Amino acid sequence: MSCEEPTTSPTPENNITVVSSDGKEFLLDLKLTEQSETLARLISNFEYDRTDVKKDPVPLGNITSAQMQKIIEWLQHHRYYPKWEQNDIHYSTSFTFETWVEEYLNIPNNEMFELLNAANYLNIPRLFSTICRIMASRITGKSAEQIRTVLNIKTDVKNDVYTGIPIQEDSSSSEDGMSEISLSPSPPPI
Amino acid sequence: MDGTVFPLFRLPDNALLHVLRSMEELSLIMFSLISNRSKTLTISANFKPENDLKVLYAREFTFELHLANRDGIEFSLYDRRLRNRSSGRLPIVDLSHFVFSTVQADQYRKIDELIEYKESKGWTARQYLLHFLDILHQPDVYFYYRDPSFSADSVSKTMKGVTVKRLCTYGEFEFEKTMKALNHPSEIWFDIDPFTSHESLSKCYIQNLDYLNLAKGFMVKLDDLLLMNCKNIGAYSRLREKHLNIYIRSWLQGQKEELEHVCLVGHRVYCGEVDPFNKEIVLKGLKYTTVPDDVERLFYFILVKFTEFPAVVIYIHH
CATH class of the missing domain: 1.20.1280 (Monooxygenase)
Incomplete structure (x- = not known):
């Protein structure tokens, strides 16, 4: 779905100011904040949707200005989209994304990680779910070693998987035979 | 990336x-x-997988998973170094101690998309098995015993503590020891007759199994059927009309309380010949209704279409 409605410029009556962790202020249209459950709840609690209420800047200590810029771009694009409804499609062999989304999230893995954290903090379900799916699709078709590299997971071969106890190379056999495995296995003589 | x-x-x-x-x-x-x-x-x-985890115990140790939105995935465990030396097959080794170095994931019908994972943990077949059971939340295990070269002791060490629901065998094997090693599966499929005496075969028949499927080599007789204590039976048989009538009547008289389904296939069907039963003799003294040709019935988990086997499959639902 694509919505190319013209965007309206924020006015003091219909916007709030958010402040990123590096001190930069962003004027945010109240319409855009509806996509963020965190901001929407905050606006509702402080009644910032009323014109007679003084609106203090909202500090977003976990989000940098670069991330905020990126998020505003997302919010602007999805301004007129219907409310996101999470479906329960899990373990799909393929997800499809609209071209704009693919270009928008064509960013390095580390930036994707930061953006996912920001989407989680601001509770923007559509962005959150889309990043999760994009990240999952980047892993599709990879071997365990490649997944390990992409996700920066360290191996823990020195611990027994089922007991958590470090395996000694000279460990004696146990009842289930699991401790007979050495760390540097060589095939048995044929 | x-x-x-x-x-x-x-x-x-x-x-x-x-x-x-x-x-x-x-x-x-x-x-x-x-x-x-x-x-x-x-x-x-x-x-969770859609149904079961198939464990294929042969020169490779293979796991087969059937999933909801794809055909399935097969994981073959082997040692690349040994495999290369032995023309694509592993030598016969005791799998209970054998350490696999390679996992190859094969997505059915996607031959070009084999994914290979070089192992570094030094896991044996048993450790892989326990890992799969854990991550898949203890699914039913179907055990396919494909290579008779492996002893029941080897199977026991690998499968210790794992309850196998179905055992499918493809060759002679040590029946009693293997059954014990697999925690007495409730369903057994025999591809060939592994028993050396009728006495040992009879011991198998009298077990309270959920399902017993016997391949063509068995050719069960009336005595065999009367011995069986299974809920569901699938077998080839040379049973004639008179004996079939006796069997049905004994069933209806309550001598086979556990029995739910029987599927007997006449052996000549297999050769493409049809030797139809005389309905009058089979059903002599029995009350029955005639099932229309287009009816389909689920036999345990096998769908029987009467139009496909008009004269050779006798379907009895007690």
Whole structure:
């Protein structure tokens, strides 16, 4: 779905100011904040949707200005989209994304990680779910070693998987035979 | 892929689980093999296969998974170095101690998409088995015993403590020891007759099994059928009309309380010949209704279409 409605410029009556962790202020249209459950709840609690209420800047200590810029771009694009409804499609062999989304999230893995954290903090379900799916699709078709590299997971071969106890190379056999495995296995003589 | 990393484990739990649940199954299983934590997280993602886990015990140790939205995945465990030397097959080794170096994931009908994982943990077949059972939340295990070269002791060491629901065998094997090693499966499929005496075969027949499927080599007789204490029976038989009538009547008279379904296939059907039963003799003294040709019935889990076997499959539902 694509919505190319013209965007309206924020006015003091219909916007709030958010402040990123590096001190930069962003004027945010109240319409855009509806996509963020965190901001929407905050606006509702402080009644910032009323014109007679003084609106203090909202500090977003976990989000940098670069991330905020990126998020505003997302919010602007999805301004007129219907409310996101999470479906329960899990373990799909393929997800499809609209071209704009693919270009928008064509960013390095580390930036994707930061953006996912920001989407989680601001509770923007559509962005959150889309990043999760994009990240999952980047892993599709990879071997365990490649997944390990992409996700920066360290191996823990020195611990027994089922007991958590470090395996000694000279460990004696146990009842289930699991401790007979050495760390540097060589095939048995044929 | 850019050179940067996505430090998954640093994500909050809800985000982490959402990423895992967005992964396709094969990626998630590969992910589970990486580390203890990735295994624990995979368990948390609550991924379950559609039905069962097939374990193929042969020169390779293979797991077969059938999944809801794809044909399935097969994981073959072997040692690449040995495999190369032996024309694509492993030598016969005791799998209970054999350490696999390679896992090859084969997505059915996607021959070009084999994914190979070089193992570094030094796991045996048993450790892989326990890993799969854990991450798949203890599915039913179907055990396919494909290579008679392996002893029941080897099977026992590998399968110790794992309850196998179905045993399918393809060759002679030590029946009693293997049954014990597999925690007495409730369903057995014999491809060939592994028994050396009728006495040992009779011991098998009298067990209270959920399902007993006997391949053509058995050719069960009336005495065999009367011995069986199974809920469901599938077998080839030379049973004639008179004996079949006796069997049905004994069943209806309550001598086979456990029995739910019987599917007997006349052996000549297999050769493409049809030797129709005389209905009057088969049903002599019995009340019955005639089933229309277009009726389909589910026999345990096998769909029987009467139009396809008009004269050779006798379907009895007690």
